[in-house]
Amino acid sequence: MRSSLAVVGSALFAxxxxxxxxxxxxxxxxxxxxxxxxxxxxxxALVKEFLGHTRMNRWGVVGVAHWLHR
Known part of the structure; x- marks a missing residue:
């Protein structure tokens, strides 16, 4: 059973x-x-974007919701 699941999982991953x-x-x-x-x-620029989510903040309500989402 486990081996067949591994085969299916590997196929889906590939x-x-x-x-x-x-x-x-x-x-x-x-x-x-x-x-x-x-x-x-x-x-x-990569570190700034990754840590600060600067692009997300430009989206207004969506950016705020992203920060508040848990």
Missing amino acids: RAIGEFIRYFKLGQPVPARARTDHPCRRGA
Whole structure:
């Protein structure tokens, strides 16, 4: 029983990974070195966004609800 659940779970996981890959391939190609410039500035922006949820705060009521959601 456990082995069949593991097989089903692995198959569903592999399918989900495949769907992610297909979704990501829909995007436009990025020029070489377009996202590797200014690593310190990009890293600081990432940390600021991750810890401060700055994008979420721009959404007004949705941002406030996000902060209050538990």
